[in-house]
Amino acid sequence: GAGGRPDGDSGGAETGVTDDTITIGAHFPLTGVAAPGYSEIPTGAKAYYDYVNANGGVHGRTIEYVYRDDAYNPTNTSQVTNELVLRDEIFAMVGGLGTPTHGAVLDFLHDNEVPDLFVSSGSLLWDQPDTYPMTFGWQSDYEIEGKILGQYLAEHHSDAKIGLLLQDDDFGEDGEKGVRAYVDSQIVSAQRYAPTTNDVTPQVSALKDAGADVVVGFTVPSFTALSQLSAQRLDYDPQWVYSNVGSDSALVGSLLSRFSEGAVEDASSLEGALTTEYLSGVEDSGDPWVELWQRVWEEHGGDEPLTNYRIYGMAQAYTFVQTLQATGPEPTREGLVETLESSGGEFAGPTLSPFRYSPDSHAGVSGVRVAEIVGEATEPLTPVLLTDNGDAEITEQESDQAPPPEDGIPDAPAGN
Amino acid sequence: MRQRSGGSGDTPRERHPLFQIDGVTVRFGGLTALEDVSLAAWPHEVHGVIGPNGAGKTTLFNVCCGFTAAESPSVRWRGDPVPPPRPHELAARGIARTLQGLGLFRGLTVLENVMVGADRFRRSGFASALFGLPRSVADERAVRNRAQRALRDLDVDGCAAAYPDSLPYPIRKRVALARALVSEPELLLLDEPASGLGHDDMGELGELVRGLSDRMAVVLVDHHMDLVMSVCDRITVLDFGRVIATGGPDEIAANPAVVRAYLGEEAHT
Amino acid sequence: MNSTLDDPPTERPETGLRIRGLTARYGPVLALDEVDLTAPRGQITAVLGANGAGKTTLLRVVSGLLRPSGGEVLLGSRNLTDSAAEDVARAGVAQVPEGRGVITELTVEENLRLGALLGATRSRAAGDGTPAAPPVPVSDLPDVFALFPSLERRRRQSAHSLSGGERQMLVLGRALLSAPEVLLLDEPSLGLAPKVVARIFAVLRELVDAGGLAVLLVEQNARSALSIADTGVVLNLGRVVACSDASALAADDELRHAYLGF
Amino acid sequence: MQRFVDLTLNGISQGAIYAAFALALVLIWRSTRIVNFAQGAMAMLTTYVALVLIESGQPYWVGFAVALVAGFALGALVERLVIRPVEGGPELNAVIVTLGLFVALQALAAILFGSSYESFPAPFALTGFTIGGATVAFTPFNAFVILAVLAVMLALVALFRLTDLGLRMRASALQQEVSRLLGIRVGRMLTLGWALAAVVGSLAGLLIAGGSLIHPAYMEPVIVFGFVAAVLGGLDSPGGAVTGGLLVGLALSYVSGYLGSELVALAALAILVLVLLARPQGLFGRTTERKV
Amino acid sequence: MSQATTGVRRFLPSSPPARHLLFTGLGLVAVVLVAEIVSDFRHAQLAAMAYYAIAAAGLTVLTGLNGQISLGHGALMAVGAYTTALLLDGGTLPFGVAMLAAAAVTAGVGVIVGAAAARLHGPYLAGATLALAVGLPGLAVYFDGLLGGEQGLPVATPTPAQWFDDALYFLTGQELGQQKFLAYLAWGTVLLVFLLLANLMTSRYGRVWRAVRDDEVAATLAGIHLGRARVLAFVVSAACAGLAGSVLAMVVRLTAPSGFTIVLSLSLLTAVVVGGLGSLTGAVLGAALLVFLPPAVTDLGTELGLTAVRAAQLAPLVYGIVLVAAMLTAPSGVVGLGRRLWNRVRNEGSKA
Numbered sequence A: 001g002a003g004g005r006p007d008g009d010s011g012g013a014e015t016g017v018t019d020d021t022i023t024i025g026a027h028f029p030l031t032g033v034a035a036p037g038y039s040e041i042p043t044g045a046k047a048y049y050d051y052v053n054a055n056g057g058v059h060g061r062t063i064e065y066v067y068r069d070d071a072y073n074p075t076n077t078s079q080v081t082n083e084l085v086l087r088d089e090i091f092a093m094v095g096g097l098g099t100p101t102h103g104a105v106l107d108f109l110h111d112n113e114v115p116d117l118f119v120s121s122g123s124l125l126w127d128q129p130d131t132y133p134m135t136f137g138w139q140s141d142y143e144i145e146g147k148i149l150g151q152y153l154a155e156h157h158s159d160a161k162i163g164l165l166l167q168d169d170d171f172g173e174d175g176e177k178g179v180r181a182y183v184d185s186q187i188v189s190a191q192r193y194a195p196t197t198n199d200v201t202p203q204v205s206a207l208k209d210a211g212a213d214v215v216v217g218f219t220v221p222s223f224t225a226l227s228q229l230s231a232q233r234l235d236y237d238p239q240w241v242y243s244n245v246g247s248d249s250a251l252v253g254s255l256l257s258r259f260s261e262g263a264v265e266d267a268s269s270l271e272g273a274l275t276t277e278y279l280s281g282v283e284d285s286g287d288p289w290v291e292l293w294q295r296v297w298e299e300h301g302g303d304e305p306l307t308n309y310r311i312y313g314m315a316q317a318y319t320f321v322q323t324l325q326a327t328g329p330e331p332t333r334e335g336l337v338e339t340l341e342s343s344g345g346e347f348a349g350p351t352l353s354p355f356r357y358s359p360d361s362h363a364g365v366s367g368v369r370v371a372e373i374v375g376e377a378t379e380p381l382t383p384v385l386l387t388d389n390g391d392a393e394i395t396e397q398e399s400d401q402a403p404p405p406e407d408g409i410p411d412a413p414a415g416n
Numbered sequence B: 001m002r003q004r005s006g007g008s009g010d011t012p013r014e015r016h017p018l019f020q021i022d023g024v025t026v027r028f029g030g031l032t033a034l035e036d037v038s039l040a041a042w043p044h045e046v047h048g049v050i051g052p053n054g055a056g057k058t059t060l061f062n063v064c065c066g067f068t069a070a071e072s073p074s075v076r077w078r079g080d081p082v083p084p085p086r087p088h089e090l091a092a093r094g095i096a097r098t099l100q101g102l103g104l105f106r107g108l109t110v111l112e113n114v115m116v117g118a119d120r121f122r123r124s125g126f127a128s129a130l131f132g133l134p135r136s137v138a139d140e141r142a143v144r145n146r147a148q149r150a151l152r153d154l155d156v157d158g159c160a161a162a163y164p165d166s167l168p169y170p171i172r173k174r175v176a177l178a179r180a181l182v183s184e185p186e187l188l189l190l191d192e193p194a195s196g197l198g199h200d201d202m203g204e205l206g207e208l209v210r211g212l213s214d215r216m217a218v219v220l221v222d223h224h225m226d227l228v229m230s231v232c233d234r235i236t237v238l239d240f241g242r243v244i245a246t247g248g249p250d251e252i253a254a255n256p257a258v259v260r261a262y263l264g265e266e267a268h269t
Numbered sequence C: 001m002n003s004t005l006d007d008p009p010t011e012r013p014e015t016g017l018r019i020r021g022l023t024a025r026y027g028p029v030l031a032l033d034e035v036d037l038t039a040p041r042g043q044i045t046a047v048l049g050a051n052g053a054g055k056t057t058l059l060r061v062v063s064g065l066l067r068p069s070g071g072e073v074l075l076g077s078r079n080l081t082d083s084a085a086e087d088v089a090r091a092g093v094a095q096v097p098e099g100r101g102v103i104t105e106l107t108v109e110e111n112l113r114l115g116a117l118l119g120a121t122r123s124r125a126a127g128d129g130t131p132a133a134p135p136v137p138v139s140d141l142p143d144v145f146a147l148f149p150s151l152e153r154r155r156r157q158s159a160h161s162l163s164g165g166e167r168q169m170l171v172l173g174r175a176l177l178s179a180p181e182v183l184l185l186d187e188p189s190l191g192l193a194p195k196v197v198a199r200i201f202a203v204l205r206e207l208v209d210a211g212g213l214a215v216l217l218v219e220q221n222a223r224s225a226l227s228i229a230d231t232g233v234v235l236n237l238g239r240v241v242a243c244s245d246a247s248a249l250a251a252d253d254e255l256r257h258a259y260l261g262f
Numbered sequence D: 001m002q003r004f005v006d007l008t009l010n011g012i013s014q015g016a017i018y019a020a021f022a023l024a025l026v027l028i029w030r031s032t033r034i035v036n037f038a039q040g041a042m043a044m045l046t047t048y049v050a051l052v053l054i055e056s057g058q059p060y061w062v063g064f065a066v067a068l069v070a071g072f073a074l075g076a077l078v079e080r081l082v083i084r085p086v087e088g089g090p091e092l093n094a095v096i097v098t099l100g101l102f103v104a105l106q107a108l109a110a111i112l113f114g115s116s117y118e119s120f121p122a123p124f125a126l127t128g129f130t131i132g133g134a135t136v137a138f139t140p141f142n143a144f145v146i147l148a149v150l151a152v153m154l155a156l157v158a159l160f161r162l163t164d165l166g167l168r169m170r171a172s173a174l175q176q177e178v179s180r181l182l183g184i185r186v187g188r189m190l191t192l193g194w195a196l197a198a199v200v201g202s203l204a205g206l207l208i209a210g211g212s213l214i215h216p217a218y219m220e221p222v223i224v225f226g227f228v229a230a231v232l233g234g235l236d237s238p239g240g241a242v243t244g245g246l247l248v249g250l251a252l253s254y255v256s257g258y259l260g261s262e263l264v265a266l267a268a269l270a271i272l273v274l275v276l277l278a279r280p281q282g283l284f285g286r287t288t289e290r291k292v
Numbered sequence E: 001m002s003q004a005t006t007g008v009r010r011f012l013p014s015s016p017p018a019r020h021l022l023f024t025g026l027g028l029v030a031v032v033l034v035a036e037i038v039s040d041f042r043h044a045q046l047a048a049m050a051y052y053a054i055a056a057a058g059l060t061v062l063t064g065l066n067g068q069i070s071l072g073h074g075a076l077m078a079v080g081a082y083t084t085a086l087l088l089d090g091g092t093l094p095f096g097v098a099m100l101a102a103a104a105v106t107a108g109v110g111v112i113v114g115a116a117a118a119r120l121h122g123p124y125l126a127g128a129t130l131a132l133a134v135g136l137p138g139l140a141v142y143f144d145g146l147l148g149g150e151q152g153l154p155v156a157t158p159t160p161a162q163w164f165d166d167a168l169y170f171l172t173g174q175e176l177g178q179q180k181f182l183a184y185l186a187w188g189t190v191l192l193v194f195l196l197l198a199n200l201m202t203s204r205y206g207r208v209w210r211a212v213r214d215d216e217v218a219a220t221l222a223g224i225h226l227g228r229a230r231v232l233a234f235v236v237s238a239a240c241a242g243l244a245g246s247v248l249a250m251v252v253r254l255t256a257p258s259g260f261t262i263v264l265s266l267s268l269l270t271a272v273v274v275g276g277l278g279s280l281t282g283a284v285l286g287a288a289l290l291v292f293l294p295p296a297v298t299d300l301g302t303e304l305g306l307t308a309v310r311a312a313q314l315a316p317l318v319y320g321i322v323l324v325a326a327m328l329t330a331p332s333g334v335v336g337l338g339r340r341l342w343n344r345v346r347n348e349g350s351k352a
């Protein structure tokens, strides 16, 4: 354990916590094939922690955020997590990214009793309170996203032939499960691509061949762009629907719009595509949360522009600060988990809908809204829709999202 | 000049040649390298094969060793028909060959080079080597002893620990010969053993080869007529892939066809 | 350097290859020790000696493949001591290396073309389009094929398929095609049939007699080498132990028995 | 049927890209007997050079030309600085040097240009030709790629078959010492070989990038399939590289379309093994029969 | 100095296997000493170093002794890792059995791959094995029902037998944590593998492999079946890779395709060459380089005030530069360099 507490009013010293610091860690692909995009997430989180630290920290402690590169390779994740836990002695793991990567350290973190919060992945693995009582998801999982999209399509495109373009891992698989719950009979073709490939024309051509006039893509942004390029090549123009993960219109749209500057007359961007949202993005300039992120990034970010990946990192950091605030001035690892289980479900924050945290659930954001991409921004088509895994019903969210607190730092709840 | 150990050349003590190959025809695309060539190696005899460059001597050796496939050779071993040999089986069949180059293993010491040649005498298997069982250790020692003996026989045991590249050329030639001899062959095929050797070394080589013929049949290819004429009991001459003459050294030296095709007037000294 | 044909070689000895005090080592091993010798144009100089005497080393130093640790190599008035091998070759010194001088992956014709290319480069460098060296009987591919008929049939074959002797012929032919002023031959008789050896030696003699070619001939086969050479040099343990007229050497019984073994 | 046509055309256009890369490998193999694992990284770097120029407002073709020139310079530089010392040494040392270079250059690009996706423009339209009312998976840009690859192939064949320079380059690669004795400036030939190969590599990089996304690791899949294509064709033969590239491209397109894209790499393995078992020197490689 | 070495040599057993046993014993002592001194974090690093060392040792036999290049050993490690994951799944099989099975299954795959590889040379072999490295992990995605797809399979952690726990406590008086146990397990495997490989390398098999590498024709004439010798080398080295994969799976606790990318295969080859081709010591040194260099560079970068992203990008840059520099300055690897220095010291010593 690092740093005992000299005033000794609580007696116990918690790993990673000193009088004036709390050390937390994370693993991200900062190099290699998965680095584009994802490597921006921790820079956003770091900016927000710096912002909090500059404003007095949490209960007087500054947050030391250590993130390490795993190059999206589970073997490396295991090594850097060892480093984080055994050498850097982090208090908690916050936001470690990737399903296979983070999957490799679930047990290790569990054995070492390290809280494992807000895994940056929509896999269902993180919601196993019985097996992994200290692991929590954060973002909306792919299944509920699929369900909500499926229901929307069933209502608004009930005659359409639907094709699926799926990443061949848990992302595509869970998403498919959700979509099929509503429009199974309408699906004419489900095409999978391996994330290691660089060519999705065969898949898109199969969708075209199957006559799909709506295509739902559970794709990461680069493959969203590739699928758009392939479609353009084949002159194929269905109604596109992309998962939130891959629909970063600011990113994908700008990537694609570059091609229209050249010899391509037929501007191809994500205009008119459908997607879902659980966070507001850079392009929603009027949104008070986005204004906060812009302020934070201006003050503590680098020279590079603010992106949705960075907003994701900041929002996650916000939730963690919120948790710390709620845990009180004497943070312990158990305390952290208890806080999330008891009050995490009521956290008001940057996400459009609340988390599903409870003693029985460690699942993240409970819902999304369906939106249409217009220019670089989105226009909501539905209210925020809430649901849960399995055959839970889809309901509309009643209350509106609260704006961020004045100083941009979540308050410690009264009573603590 | 000739120090024959016995009159084996004229009155063979055996009824059959040790090794006999008949009807060897080899074509490379349009080029006929050998046409209906036969070769017989008698025990206790040194048999020379000579001929102009590209006549097919090395190719004939390659057929005998199974490196080159001939069209329909018939092979006999002590008079019995056997299938054409395959290269890696030669050692076990009692056939050894030296190469026109040196063919020493650069990364192995001289002793190890020769130990590779003695590989066929090992008895223990993979497991005993893996676990370092006494059987494998004893085996290894036996092979080492054989190799050392072979090096001693050729008077090169002094450089057992050296690597071939660091040795003078004549010594390397001897090492290569030691590696062939350590497998205790019955038939020894020597491809240009004297090339690159100085006069003295060549003389020693000649004596050595004669000595060997007590123990085995030797077939020798070389362009040094002094050597060939002095050690061979019988000589076959190839030209353009055909046998143009066979006989004892004196006959061959006097054969006008051989002189025309191979020896030339001047060099015939 | 541009000597004319009718210069009797003996009158201008400085036009050949001169080696002064040449010393070379392989690490601690002294392979050449203050070697002096001259290979004048129009002459064959035989370098003899037992295995390991340093003959190959001498040729490698001359052709620039090995840096000498002392002494100098002069071609005519030109100092080649520290020139790179390619520059030595372009200056007109062709070497037929011991053993593997064939580029086995190329065809016979391509190997020969490389020699011809060097010849062309040299004549271009001479400026006026005339060959840099006096005309030699071997100036194009047909000449080589006339000299070595067995190569012609294998012209498009990969050199890899050649027999040992055929390779040796190929390397010789290639060196001749480069129209050299000085020809360094490292055991050219190696692996060749007696008749071919005799032919090659006769051709060498012819080339030399026809004009300015200087030949430095390294041979194990001292007897036949001395029979065509003008001068003989005997090396032993990296040192010149004798240097004189070829016929005188051949007649010197003591020397013959001590170093030449015949 | 439309599907089959699309898959075929897509396979050809992907295959042309692998072929372009394989040509660079063949060129370097023929002129230095080294397999250059850094080829992709070098191409990536020069593609970024082109992108920087194009983004600063230069026309596409200016970026294109400068990238090729930069490739030439980079190839020559790399050969002189890091390859020269390992030439003629153990084969593996050169492999490790190029691997090290590959890793270092990729990291360098990430530091210099950032590791995010960038779109790279194409000089021709990216919508497929329309044939008989149906749009096929073959764009004017694809046609340009194929023409460029064929042109490079012919140029290489001519270089090696017909020119003295090509012969000198091959000789230098095969036997340095003998080549020097024949008056060939071996060092210069090797540098030239690398420089030319880097130009071809840069061209491949540009063709792959055109109308698609680049990031510091964008060449990685191409390196593998390009290498497979080169080996398939027989590393010595430009024609083999193109055949190998098209074969790999077609096979992968069919496998991806009909069987599933996770099998793409496995299919490449299967094809390679099948071909090499029948012809260990690749389709167009020359076998050296004589061993002794 | 040379007297000192001959003096030491006099006390060594004369037969190689006995000598190897002695060294293994010394190695064991060293492992226990180190393991008991260092922190849990170092245990984790040591365990990682161990699996690299095992795979590199196998590769060094194949490449260094037999001259076959393999860019596909990462895929063979995957075979071992998946075998282990599947066998340990039920929770009943002892981990030792799973490790043996992993080695055996991978050796079986090695027979097939080796049989194909035996016909290939140089870049053709490199190309085929590269395709293996990239292609084989695709199977895990294709058979995702059994092999878990991209997400991979979790691997049950092995637990020490009670006697081991007790014995170690008795010996050192310290508790055996999970990390430390894994380090022991991994290094125990290293010692065993090295013992067996050293035996093979000094036996006729090592000699035959080197002979085949140096001159195929001469080796054939000595009665060696080239194909068989090559395949055997491949199988031995595949078995090592399988064992390494097994250890990796247990240390990492997950086996997924993204853990066995081409990068892994290339790293192994690098480790082998930079360490010193054909030497077991070199394999260990190369493994150490793989494990310790990148984090050291990242830390250095962070200390120099770089952002974590920049520092992370620095690691591959430095790694690449180190590879190039190592090959330019020490072409025979660290071991070769050491040998050269040692010879110089000894020569000077004997001159004095």
Ligand SMILES: Nc1ncnc2c1ncn2[C@@H]1O[C@H](COP(=O)(O)OP(=O)(O)OP(=O)(O)O)[C@@H](O)[C@H]1O
Residues within 6 Å of the ligand: B028, B031, B033, B051, B052, B053, B054, B055, B056, B057, B058, B059, B060, C154, C157, C161, C162, C163, C164, C165, C166, C191, D289, D290
């Ligand atoms: N694989 C092959 N392909 C084509 N031709 C070949 C092949 N192998 C040998 N040859 C030709 O066959 C002929 C016989 O070659 P071989 O090596 O047997 O000659 P040799 O009698 O040993 O000659 P030397 O005395 O020069 O060694 C040669 O002309 C050679 O070019």
Ligand SMILES: Nc1ncnc2c1ncn2[C@@H]1O[C@H](COP(=O)(O)OP(=O)(O)OP(=O)(O)O)[C@@H](O)[C@H]1O
Residues within 6 Å of the ligand: B166, B167, B168, B169, B170, C026, C029, C031, C049, C050, C051, C052, C053, C054, C055, C056, C057, C058, C098, C220
């Ligand atoms: N690369 C080398 N490294 C160390 N020593 C060498 C090397 N090459 C030759 N030597 C030594 O230098 C000496 C001269 O060798 P060189 O090859 O010049 O002899 P040679 O007269 O050509 O012999 P041969 O007739 O065998 O060709 C010999 O003692 C030889 O061992």
Ligand SMILES: [Mg+2]
Residues within 6 Å of the ligand: B057, B058, B059, B100, C163, C164, C165
């Ligand atoms: Mg021959």
Ligand SMILES: [Mg+2]
Residues within 6 Å of the ligand: C055, C056, C057, C098, C186
């Ligand atoms: Mg010599």
